[in-house]
Amino acid sequence: MNELTVFLIMVISTLIGGIYLGLLGRGIDRKIAAKFQSRIGPPIRQGFWDLKKLMLKQTIVPENSITWVFKGAPLVALVTSAMLLVYIMVPYLLYLTGYESPMFAHMGDFILVIYLLMIPAIALVAGGFSAGSPLSTIGSQREMVVLMATELPLAVTVIAFAVKMSVLAPSMPSFSIFTAASNPVWNGMGPAGILGVILLASAFLFIIPAETGKIPFDQAEAETEIAEGLLAEYSGKYLAFFQLAEALKSLGVVALVVVLFFPQGVSTIMGGQMIAGGINITVPCEIMFFLLKVSVVYSVSISFIRVSMARLKISQVSKFFIYSVSAVSITGFILIMIDPRIMAM
C-alpha cells in the first residue's frame, strides 16, 4: 500500500474513532462517577444526546462580545484537539500495526504535542475574554494560571523522555512518539530509574485532570463559584464544539500517558503474534488492549480523582503545581538521569 494512503486511513479512522470514543468516554466517566457517589447516573449514550441537542439549540452571541473571536475560539479548540489526538494516535497505531517506514519515523513530536495541548486551552481563554462577561473573564484568568502552572512538570517529563530515548535508541529521533512507543521507557532501567518513572507517572496523575479541566482543577469552570466561568456565555453549537473538543482532548491526554508510560502491546507481553483459528488477530487485540489501558487510566485519573477531592482555590493550584508537582517530576527526571551511573557502579 502507498504510504500516503496508509496515513490518510489512519488519520480518518482516528478522527472518527476519537469522536466516538471521546463521547463514549464522557458517558462512561459520568457513569463511574455516579457509581462512586452511589447514584444511578445518566445513560452511557448521554454524551451523544447532549451533543445532538446542543446542535439543535439556539446559539446566542452576547451583544458586547468580540464576535469573531467568540465564534472562532470553539472551532480552533475543536480542530487543535482533533490534531492532538491524531498526532498522538497515528504514530502509536503505526507502531501497533508494525508498519515501518522512514517517512513516519519523525511523526508525533513531543514538543508539538505540548503546544497542541496548549492551544485548545488558549482558545478557551480567548473565547472567555471575548465574551465580555465578568464571570468568564475570571474564568479565563484562572484557566491561564492553570495552563502556566502545568507547563513546567509537563516540559520536565518530556525532556526526561527525550534524554532516555536518546540512550535507548540512539539511531531514532529522540523527541518522537514513535520512538517512545517502540522503546518502552521502563527498558534498561535500574531501581532508581524505575522510581523516577513512577514519580513522573504520578505527576501525570494530576496533570491529566488539570489539562482536561476536571475537579480538583476545574477552577476555570467552577460551577458554584463563577457559574461555568469561561463557558458562561456559550450556548448552542459553540458549546457543543467546546464539549467535543474537551472530549477529544481528554482522550488525547490519556492516550499520551498510555503511549508514554505503558506502550507495551499484547504481542510484546505475550511474546509473539496472536493467532486464533488460522487468522492473525494481533491488530484487533492490540487495539482492544490499548482501549483497556486508556479506560483504566481515564477512570483513575479523571473519574476517581474528581470524586474524591474538593475543588482547590486557584492560589492553591498554582502552588501545588509549581512546588509539589514540579518537585516530584524534577526528582523523577534527576533519578532517570543518574540511573545509568548507579547501574555502572
Place this chain on the structure above:
Amino acid sequence: MSNKETYKLQIGPTHPAFKEPVRFEFEVDGEHVLHADIDMGYTHRGIEHVSKERNFIQIIYLLERICGICSTSHPMAYCLAVENAAEIEVPARAKYIRTIVGELERLHSHLLWAGVAAHEVGFDTLFYTTWDIREKVMDCLEVISGNRVNYAMLTIGGVRRDIIGEVAEAVNKTVEYYSDLYSQLEDIMLNDMSLRLRTENVGILTYDEALKLCAVGPTARASGLAKDVRADYAVNAYPDIPWLKAITPNDVGKKPVGDIYDRIVVRVLEIKQSVDIIRFCMENMPGGEIVAEPKAVKVINQLKKVKAHGIGRYEGPRGEVSHYDILDNNECPVGVKVKAPTYSNIISWVPMFRGAEIADIPIIMSSIDPCIACSDRASFVEGEGKKTVSFGELRKLSMEKMNKIRRGL
C-alpha cells in the same frame, strides 16, 4: 497597589451556589474581595401579615412553611409564645416528644448543610454521601409524623402524635444507626485534606466580632461564644439533661478561630450531641398525656378569651429563633413577629468576606447556613424597590406600626 483598578462583581439573586435568592455586590481586585454589600428582600411573602388573618391553629401550618428545613423550629417558637401568653401548661411527655422531633430536625439540617457546603467547594461525593446518610433521619421523621419535611407535629399545648410502639422502635434504630456511623462521618468531615485546604483560615469571624454583631447558633459557637438557647433558657426537655451545654471547638481541644472549619467542627459535634439527646429522651420519657387540649376548636375558643402577649425562644439548627405574639380577645393574633436566626447572622458575612478570594465566596456564604426565606420579613413596595432607611426612620416606622397594632387596626 493604590492605582490598581478594582471592579464590581455582582453575584445573585440567582446563582448556582445560592439555594435562595440574595444579591451580593463585591468589589474585587483580581481574585481578592475588598468589600461586600448584601441586598436582600427577594423572597418576602408577607407571612406575618397573612398570620393576622388566620386563627391560632391555622398559623402553625403557615409558619411551618416559612422554611422547609426549620419546619419544627418556627412552629415550636410560635407555640411556646402562645403558651407563654395564655399560660397553657404543656404535659411532660409532650415536652420530650417535642425535644425528640426538634433534635431529629437538627440532625437532618446539619447533614443537609454538610452536603450543601461540600457542593459549594466542588466535593460532590461528600454531598451525595451526607444526603444519603440524611435519608435515614428523614425516614424516621416520616414514621413519626407522616411526612418527610413538614412534620405538623406541634400544636398549641402539646404534640399531635405519640412516640410509642413501632414508632419508638424506629427512633431507637435511627439513634443506633447514627451512633455507629458517627466516627466515620467525623473522620470524613474533619480530616479530609482537600476539605481542610478549602475551609481552614477562611471566612474568619473573631470572638469580639461575633459578640458585637450578635451572631447566633453554630456561627457564634464556632467563634468561641458559648451561646445556646437549649442550655441557657428552660424550654422543652432540655433542663432535664444534666450534661447539656453549648458546643464550641474547645470540646475537641481546639482553640476557636472562627473560621469555616470551626463551623464544621461545631456542626459535626452537634450531630453527636443531638443523637445523645434523643437517646436520653427515649430512655427517660415520662408517661401521660401528649397534649393539654386535644380538640383544636376548643383551643381556639380558649385563646379567644386571652388578652396578653408572649414570647417564645427556641434554638433552631441555625441558631436562636424567637417569636413574639400579641393575643387580643380575638380568634386571630393581632401581631406576629418572627425573628429567624439568619437575620442575626447576615451582618456577620461582612467581616467574613474581608480578604477572601472569589473562590471562597460560596463556601463563606453557605457557612452560616443561611435561610433567606426565614429572614426576609420586610420589603419596600413603593418607589424603585431599593431604599436606604436610617435608624431613626426605622424606629419611627416601627413605633407607628406598634401603635397601629395597639389600636387594633
Place this chain on the structure above:
Amino acid sequence: MLSTVSRIMQQFFGRRSTNVFPVKYAPESVIDALAGGDIHPPISMPEGYRGKLSYDFDKCIGCGMCLKVCPAKALEDYPIMDTEKNRPSKRIVFYRGKCTYCEECVKVCPVGAIKLNPDFMMANYEKYGDDQIEGIEKRREFEVKEGQ
C-alpha cells in the same frame, strides 16, 4: 483522607441509594413502554403517612368544623338538601392543589368522614382539574343552587 477513600470505595461496591420512580405511578401513556424493562415497585409508606385525602359524602354531617381549622383554605362548602332528614345541610369539596396535608381536618372531624391515604402521587397538569378536586361528582349531583 483515607476514610474518604474508604467511604467512596464502600459506595462504589455498595448498593445505589436512588429509588427508581415506581412504574405504578407513571402516566398511562408510558406504562407499556416501561413494562418492557424492570418494574420498580413503589417503596412502602409508613403507617400514618399523610397523603391524598379521601372524603365520605354519606358519613358527613355538615358541621363545618374542618372549614374552621384548615390552614390553607383548601375546603369549600356547598349547600345540599339532606333527603334523609329532609332539611338543608352542607357538604364539602377538597382542592387537592391547595391542601397542605396537615391532617387537622381529619383530627377535628367528629364522624371520621375525612381520611388521609398513603397515596402520594399527585402530579397533574391542571391545578383545579376534576381529579384534583375530591368530591366534585357528588357536588354536581347534589348541590342546591340559589333560586332552586
